[in-house]
Amino acid sequence: MNRLLAFAILIPLTAGTAALAQSGGAQPAKTKKAAAPAAAPVAYVGSEVCGTCHEDVAKDFARNPHHDVETGDKHGGPNWTGKACESCHGPGGKHVESLSAADIRNPLKLTAAQVTSTCLTCHLNRPTQVGRIESAHAHNSVACTSCHSVHAHGPNGLVARKPAEVNALCAGCHTDVMARFQLPFKHKVTENAMTCVDCHNPHGGVKPGQMQMASANEPGCMKCHGDKRGPFTFEHAAVREEGCNGCHEPHGSSNAKMLVRQEVRLVCLECHANLPQPQPNATARVTGVVPPAFHDLTSARYRNCTVCHQKIHGSHVDRNLLR
Ligand code: HEC
Ligand code: HEC
Ligand code: HEC
Ligand code: HEC
Ligand code: HEC
Ligand code: HEC
Ligand code: HEC
Ligand code: HEC
Ligand code: HEC
Ligand code: HEC
Numbered sequence: 615m616n617r618l619l620a621f622a623i624l625i626p627l628t629a630g631t632a633a634l635a636q637s638g639g640a641q642p643a644k645t646k647k648a649a650a651p652a653a654a655p656v657a658y659v660g661s662e663v664c665g666t667c668h669e670d671v672a673k674d675f676a677r678n679p680h681h682d683v684e685t686g687d688k689h690g691g692p693n694w695t696g697k698a699c700e701s702c703h704g705p706g707g708k709h710v711e712s713l714s715a716a717d718i719r720n721p722l723k724l725t726a727a728q729v730t731s732t733c734l735t736c737h738l739n740r741p742t743q744v745g746r747i748e749s750a751h752a753h754n755s756v757a758c759t760s761c762h763s764v765h766a767h768g769p770n771g772l773v774a775r776k777p778a779e780v781n782a783l784c785a786g787c788h789t790d791v792m793a794r795f796q797l798p799f800k801h802k803v804t805e806n807a808m809t810c811v812d813c814h815n816p817h818g819g820v821k822p823g824q825m826q827m828a829s830a831n832e833p834g835c836m837k838c839h840g841d842k843r844g845p846f847t848f849e850h851a852a853v854r855e856e857g858c859n860g861c862h863e864p865h866g867s868s869n870a871k872m873l874v875r876q877e878v879r880l881v882c883l884e885c886h887a888n889l890p891q892p893q894p895n896a897t898a899r900v901t902g903v904v905p906p907a908f909h910d911l912t913s914a915r916y917r918n919c920t921v922c923h924q925k926i927h928g929s930h931v932d933r934n935l936l937r
Contacts, residue, residue, distance in 0.1 A: 663706070703720070704719040721759055726756065730747070749824055761783060761816065784811075800865065813864065848928065850927060
């Protein structure tokens with residue numbers, strides 16, 4: 615880039631800067647965080663000026679969904695028509711004069727919280743961002759820009775959408791979780807038949823573990839396992855009380871059916887144990903019902919509980935979940 619040429623272009627343009635600076639004064643208070651010292655006037659120059667030097671970025675930006683901010687088709691927040699660049703980079707007045715990197719806000723050099731609040735001036739409370747500030751990512755300094763590359767330099771562009779891209783993105787940090795999908799009984803995530811985002815909302819959520827929801831307020835598992843959805847005439851209280859992960863490892867397990875224990879009966883006996891009645895002042899509590907005496911656990915016949923209790927997730931006809 616030719617700096618002299620750039621200045622030549624700038625001379626007529628800076629004449630308009632004062633007017634823009636005035637309208638710029640009405641911009642939200644977030645500009646306090648800009649790299650410029652507090653004493654400098656808040657001067658906006660408009661995207662066209664940025665484009666005179668950052669030609670490539672400006673050219674690519676025409677295809678960026680954020681171009682809607684520039685044209686005023688959609689703001690999603692305060693009105694930044696003609697000043698889209700500065701909606702994220704802050705006022706550029708000082709930078710276009712000094713040409714110094716220190717005088718312009720570069721999101722990559724900000725703290726995660728500063729980036730997040732920049733993005734949330736527009737993206738707050740959109741349907742998929744509900745609870746974002748409360749997410750484990752926000753609490754652990756994972757900024758929007760850890761997953762989204764605004765100028766699409768990253769391998770995934772602005773948004774990772776292909777299953778393989780999403781899983782690779784998440785696996786980049788959650789290697790331990792990805793390892794569980796290598797176990798023999800698991801959801802097909804390593805095959806990219808399914809993604810982390812089928813179950814988790816990367817932006818946060820109201821349920822623990824940032825779980826996705828199905829039909830507004832059911833566990834996201836129901837999106838695919840609708841047959842486990844009630845209402846059952848005879849529900850198994852465990853499903854409601856503990857949720858699916860009371861008995862299943864959602865990521866993967868070395869136990870068949872992704873159970874939390876090696877054998878079905880060990881899962882059941884955690885709650886339906888033939889334990890002595892708790893003492894009146896005991897803190898331990900037997901949650902379920904103790905199986906009737908004819909359940910002879912020394913006999914192999916009674917070991918696989920679900921051979922008889924087939925409707926383990928709930929039954930429409932039998933209170934003992936037998937059919
Ligand atoms: C007159 C030319 C010129 C104009 C106009 C200009 N820039 Fe720059 N910009 C530069 C130069 C030169 C650098 C490189 C500075 C360096 O590396 O020291 C730069 C660097 C940057 C950086 C990187 C900062 C960093 O931390 O590495 C950003 C972001 C940026 N400009 C945004 C903008 C925006 C937004 C506008 C419009 C408001 C704008 N620029 C207008 C010349 C310009
Ligand atoms: C939606 C927010 C947003 C908008 C709008 C935006 N940028 Fe950026 N810009 C970023 C972020 C975030 C980075 C850090 C790198 C990345 O994530 O791609 C960045 C980095 C840069 C850089 C330095 C790194 C590089 O790519 O060389 C320049 C220069 C830049 N932007 C210029 C512009 C210009 C010019 C415009 C307007 C045409 C603009 N930006 C609009 C968010 C934005
Ligand atoms: C000035 C308002 C504004 C700011 C600031 C802003 N965005 Fe956006 N963003 C939009 C608009 C408008 C769209 C396009 C339409 C929509 O999704 O409503 C959009 C779209 C997106 C999309 C979705 C693109 C798609 O293909 O669906 C992502 C991802 C995104 N922005 C990330 C960011 C990130 C990361 C930041 C902070 C670095 C940021 N945005 C800052 C207004 C903004
Ligand atoms: C942990 C990674 C991660 C973080 C952090 C993250 N996102 Fe996303 N975001 C994604 C993924 C993955 C998608 C694609 C979701 C899908 O396809 O369902 C997405 C989608 C989006 C979309 C498009 C709308 C949609 O849901 O399809 C917008 C807008 C967006 N993110 C904005 C943001 C903003 C703003 C922040 C910061 C406040 C942020 N994201 C933080 C991973 C992330
Ligand atoms: C830049 C690193 C990074 C990326 C990329 C990332 N995460 Fe995270 N994630 C974290 C950190 C750090 C935590 C908090 C510590 C922890 O629980 O491991 C976290 C926590 C979580 C949690 C636990 C939430 C809770 O409340 O316990 C879930 C679920 C999650 N991430 C899902 C995802 C998904 C899905 C993706 C891909 C779209 C993703 N993460 C991408 C770093 C990342
Ligand atoms: C079949 C649904 C499902 C899929 C697919 C899935 N998860 Fe989970 N994940 C869960 C459930 C359920 C929990 C437990 C949530 C709770 O705390 O109640 C969980 C918990 C987590 C946690 C926090 C506790 C822990 O076990 O470490 C992280 C982090 C996490 N998942 C990341 C991921 C990542 C990364 C992927 C993709 C590689 C992924 N998950 C795919 C259902 C899923
Ligand atoms: C996006 C769809 C989808 C979601 C969401 C989903 N599953 Fe699955 N699940 C499947 C598919 C498909 C299979 C069969 C996998 C195979 O063939 O290897 C499966 C298999 C299973 C199995 C093992 C079945 C067997 O025969 O071994 C269990 C247990 C299970 N899922 C529980 C859950 C739980 C618990 C959740 C919520 C945390 C959940 N699933 C969310 C699609 C899903
Ligand atoms: C009380 C423990 C328990 C709870 C809670 C539970 N499951 Fe199961 N689930 C089992 C057992 C045991 C099996 C194996 C049945 C067998 O061996 O025939 C199973 C099997 C499955 C299977 C594979 C076989 C089939 O019937 O399709 C899926 C899928 C499944 N469960 C999904 C879920 C979902 C989704 C939830 C949450 C709504 C859930 N489970 C909650 C104990 C439980
Ligand atoms: C997390 C604890 C828990 C686990 C694990 C569990 N259950 Fe239950 N189960 C309960 C509770 C609580 C009830 C309801 C008892 C009541 O209504 O008084 C119940 C009820 C039942 C009933 C019906 C009895 C009735 O009167 O409603 C049967 C049959 C049953 N469970 C079998 C099983 C089997 C078989 C397994 C193993 C696959 C199992 N349970 C795993 C907690 C559990
Ligand atoms: C051979 C078939 C069979 C097997 C195997 C079996 N049960 Fe049962 N179970 C029954 C029948 C039949 C009843 C109903 C008894 C009745 O109507 O009084 C029952 C009732 C129950 C009840 C309800 C008790 C009540 O008072 O309401 C529980 C809890 C239970 N079984 C748990 C288990 C557990 C845990 C296992 C595995 C260790 C298991 N069952 C294995 C046949 C079986």
